[in-house]
Structures are given as structure tokens and as C-alpha cells.
Amino acid sequence: MSQFRVKPTLCQIDSCKAFCEQFEVGKGDLILTNPTYFEGFFDGCADGATVVFLKKYGKGEPTDLMVEALYQDIKDLEYKRVIAIGGGSIIDIAKIIAQETISPVVDLFEKKIPTKKTKELIIIPTTCGTGSEVTSVSVIELTVRGTKLGLQTDEEFADYAVLIPELLEKLPFRFFATSSIDALIHAIESYLSPKANPFTEMFSVEAIKLILHGYQEIVAHGEAARNEHIKEFLLASTYAGIAFGNAGCAAVHAMSMPFSGTYHVPHGEANYVVFTEVFKVYNRLAPDGKIRILNELLTSIVGGDGSDVYERLETLLSAILPKKTLKEYGVKEEELAVFTENVMTKQGRLTANNYTPLSKEEVYGIYQNLYG
Ligand SMILES: [Fe+2]
The missing domain is CATH 3.40.50.1970 (Rossmann fold)
Structure with missing residues (x-):
């Protein structure tokens, strides 16, 4: 195969x-x-x-x-x-x-x-x-x-x-931010996909490193610093495309679909809203699987002892793009059940690549935590 x-x-x-x-x-x-x-x-x-x-x-x-x-x-x-x-x-x-x-x-x-x-x-x-x-x-x-x-x-x-x-070079900072966060998510989701293999993992890991190091440079030196690293961001985006083109994306993309479709939120921004919460749940459900290796990689970049790796990652990402709650986008609480139903019944192409299966209750719970 x-x-x-x-x-x-x-x-x-x-x-x-x-x-x-x-x-x-x-x-x-x-x-x-x-x-x-x-x-x-x-x-x-x-x-x-x-x-x-x-x-x-x-x-x-x-x-x-x-x-x-x-x-x-x-x-x-x-x-x-x-x-x-x-x-x-x-x-x-x-x-x-x-x-x-x-x-x-x-x-x-x-x-x-x-x-x-x-x-x-x-x-x-x-x-x-x-x-x-x-x-x-x-x-x-x-x-x-x-x-x-x-x-x-x-x-x-x-x-x-x-x-x-x-x-x-003239890409508005907001588009740079939403698109590069999407690439980061491509790299991370495909890394944990059951279809991942040593070839895709190599591209995922390199993309993760390039993007997060680039973000740290921007946080340290200001928005203009991105142009010094734009070649690396472009390369990382293609690396992440190679990784997910072969290993697929998963729950983050699946859960952002109904939300971005209904509220016309740009794809990368919608993924970003969902991203860390999905990974916190993965970490709770299956902490001893491959996510441990991912967490070690992320910790080596964002620092700490690993116990708060997703909080630290969120701090770094929110310095690039402030994160909003679903409520701030105008989502109504009763729509969370509709979004959940969409994920469970229409996004199977993506959820088939989840690191660990997410039940209807878990998907709903993630939306609730994001609601605000
Ligand atoms: Fe994407």
C-alpha cells in the first residue's frame, strides 16, 4: 500500500x-x-x-x-x-x-x-x-x-x-497568522493520524519546528520579523501540506467545519479556535500513546516541564492571533448540539484520522468549553 x-x-x-x-x-x-x-x-x-x-x-x-x-x-x-x-x-x-x-x-x-x-x-x-x-x-x-x-x-x-x-511579503499580518496557524494544525493533526508513517512524520515535525520557532521570533522582535522568516513559513506550509496530503487531518478540522461554514469564519481561524481544546482531551483520554512524543517535541520548543504544554502553546499562539470564544463569534448555545451532530454524521472523512476516537459527548464537551 x-x-x-x-x-x-x-x-x-x-x-x-x-x-x-x-x-x-x-x-x-x-x-x-x-x-x-x-x-x-x-x-x-x-x-x-x-x-x-x-x-x-x-x-x-x-x-x-x-x-x-x-x-x-x-x-x-x-x-x-x-x-x-x-x-x-x-x-x-x-x-x-x-x-x-x-x-x-x-x-x-x-x-x-x-x-x-x-x-x-x-x-x-x-x-x-x-x-x-x-x-x-x-x-x-x-x-x-x-x-x-x-x-x-x-x-x-x-x-x-x-x-x-x-x-x-505584503500579506496582511492577520492572513499570515490565520494561514500559518492552519499549517501548524495540518502538521500536528497529521502527526497523530493513524495514517502517519515515518515519511509523513518527518515533514510534520520539521513544519512544527519552523512555524513555532518563527512565532517565537515574532513575539520577541515584533510583527515585522515575519518577513525575515517568510521563506521558512512558506516551506513549512508546503511540508505540512505534504504531511497531511498523505496522512490526513482530523478532529480539529472536522469540528471547525460546521462553525466556520455557519459563521463564515476563515478556515485557519476556525481551526485555531478548536485546536488546543481537542488536544487537551486527546491528552486526557490517551496520554500514553504517541501524543507523549508530540508533547515532548512541543515542550522542547515552548518550555516548561510538559505538564502545561498546551497552555504554553496557547500563550504563544494567542500572541500571534488573539483567540475568541464561540459566543464572541455569535454562536448560540443551542447550536452546539447541531455542530456536534454535523461532526458525528458528516465529517467521517476527517474523524477517521482522530488520534483517539471522540464520542458525541466528548465532542459536545469540547464545544461547551469553547463556548465562553
Ligand atoms: Fe486546514
């Missing part, structure tokens, strides 16, 4: 200009991006390429409506390569438009249309969080079905994942 795979060719390139030269960007290329990333970085070095700004089709998380509207505009264009320059939404949609048949996108996601990648796909992330440049999954909201759905197939792997640190 396959334990580990990294399909895209990985490249680190110092500047967008150098990328355009090395990849000979121009005619035959469809660049999916937004003005924030394109202007100032790619102006004048991508002549001849067709540039499409996703914001024209809507804001926020990707939907089937956005994909269908975009498809109408690009269906008669000739392009051989799709180049995605952006965050999670742009990357997820680029994986779709590299397919031979795109519409109706609902049929693609419900597997009535087979996936078959007919365009070369190059992904350039502009946040340090999703790890989506190295995974084979895209998630969109199917408005016709009233739910988010993920499509995972080998046909969605990029051919190249290109890391260009300069693109992240």
Missing part, C-alpha cells in the same frame, strides 16, 4: 520575474489570480498570457456558481497551462479548470463526469497555510446542494508547486 507520495515537482524561486523567465510564461498560459498578487509582481513579465481575476466572479470561499461563471468566460480560449497564483480559493478552482470537462461542476464533484487533467498545472501559493499546492483535493461550496464538498483525485495534482517568498 502506498505510504507516501509527492506528485508535483517542487521549486523555490526568489522572484516572480525569475519564475516568468524560467517557465517562459506567455502565450498559451491562463493565469488565474487576483490583482493584489498580479500587480507589482507579474506586470510586464507575463505578456501574451491570458490573465483572469477570480474576484470578478465573487468573493470568499469558492462556489459552483463562481466556477460556472468563470467557465463561460474561458471555454472558448486556447490554453495549454493553468497557472494559479493565490490562496486556497484560487488554487482549488485552478485544479478544476485544468480538467478536460469542467461543467456542470456539480457533476464533476459528484463523480458523474470523470476527472481528466488535460492542461499542465502550476500552483504558486500566496499564503503560508493551505498546503494545497501539493495536495490532490479541492473543496467548493455546491450551492445547488447546500453543502461544501471535496473532490480528491490524482488528476488534481499540480505538475509544479512553485514557492516564491516575495509574494508573501
Whole structure:
């Protein structure tokens, strides 16, 4: 059985200009991006390429409506390569438009249309969080079905994942914080996943070290210090993507889903709200399993004697991104049971990777502790 795979060719390139030269960007290329990333970085070095700004089709998380509207505009264009320059939404949609048949996108996601990648796909992330440049999954909201759905197939792997640190230098601190915390959670959840193996663990551990050490530098020297470490954060995000792309994420992602979906809280921020509380419960339920090794690693970074490792971790993380209670997001107490039901019945893809099984009562208890 396959334990580990990294399909895209990985490249680190110092500047967008150098990328355009090395990849000979121009005619035959469809660049999916937004003005924030394109202007100032790619102006004048991508002549001849067709540039499409996703914001024209809507804001926020990707939907089937956005994909269908975009498809109408690009269906008669000739392009051989799709180049995605952006965050999670742009990357997820680029994986779709590299397919031979795109519409109706609902049929693609419900597997009535087979996936078959007919365009070369190059992904350039502009946040340090999703790890989506190295995974084979895209998630969109199917408005016709009233739910988010993920499509995972080998046909969605990029051919190249290109890391260009300069693109992240203008990322607002809040986006930097939510995306890098998401990457940290990818690394930690995948480390404890039952599907973890020595190959994924190596990437998880390295990502954890890079991100937490980077946070300590920011706490010590101020927000501007992140740009000195942005290359490491970008690398860590890709490492974490490699780890969770092979070993999976678990309860933290599962429990954040209904909350972030209902209250439109950014993915990384919603994961952060749930994160340490889930791990405190894991630690209580199965303290002698693999979590001991994780706790030793975390303690070696955050200090202490190990007894309060998650409190110390929370102190470090809250210096990067203040944490709010569910109540502060407007969640009503009666919704905690609805969220719990969603986790128990709809998030099995993720909860199958839990370090130790969490009962309905335990999931509800975690939400209660987070409520405020
Ligand atoms: Fe995530």
C-alpha cells in the first residue's frame, strides 16, 4: 500500500520575474489570480498570457456558481497551462479548470463526469497555510446542494508547486497568522493520524519546528520579523501540506467545519479556535500513546516541564492571533448540539484520522468549553 507520495515537482524561486523567465510564461498560459498578487509582481513579465481575476466572479470561499461563471468566460480560449497564483480559493478552482470537462461542476464533484487533467498545472501559493499546492483535493461550496464538498483525485495534482517568498511579503499580518496557524494544525493533526508513517512524520515535525520557532521570533522582535522568516513559513506550509496530503487531518478540522461554514469564519481561524481544546482531551483520554512524543517535541520548543504544554502553546499562539470564544463569534448555545451532530454524521472523512476516537459527548464537551 502506498505510504507516501509527492506528485508535483517542487521549486523555490526568489522572484516572480525569475519564475516568468524560467517557465517562459506567455502565450498559451491562463493565469488565474487576483490583482493584489498580479500587480507589482507579474506586470510586464507575463505578456501574451491570458490573465483572469477570480474576484470578478465573487468573493470568499469558492462556489459552483463562481466556477460556472468563470467557465463561460474561458471555454472558448486556447490554453495549454493553468497557472494559479493565490490562496486556497484560487488554487482549488485552478485544479478544476485544468480538467478536460469542467461543467456542470456539480457533476464533476459528484463523480458523474470523470476527472481528466488535460492542461499542465502550476500552483504558486500566496499564503503560508493551505498546503494545497501539493495536495490532490479541492473543496467548493455546491450551492445547488447546500453543502461544501471535496473532490480528491490524482488528476488534481499540480505538475509544479512553485514557492516564491516575495509574494508573501505584503500579506496582511492577520492572513499570515490565520494561514500559518492552519499549517501548524495540518502538521500536528497529521502527526497523530493513524495514517502517519515515518515519511509523513518527518515533514510534520520539521513544519512544527519552523512555524513555532518563527512565532517565537515574532513575539520577541515584533510583527515585522515575519518577513525575515517568510521563506521558512512558506516551506513549512508546503511540508505540512505534504504531511497531511498523505496522512490526513482530523478532529480539529472536522469540528471547525460546521462553525466556520455557519459563521463564515476563515478556515485557519476556525481551526485555531478548536485546536488546543481537542488536544487537551486527546491528552486526557490517551496520554500514553504517541501524543507523549508530540508533547515532548512541543515542550522542547515552548518550555516548561510538559505538564502545561498546551497552555504554553496557547500563550504563544494567542500572541500571534488573539483567540475568541464561540459566543464572541455569535454562536448560540443551542447550536452546539447541531455542530456536534454535523461532526458525528458528516465529517467521517476527517474523524477517521482522530488520534483517539471522540464520542458525541466528548465532542459536545469540547464545544461547551469553547463556548465562553
Ligand atoms: Fe486546514
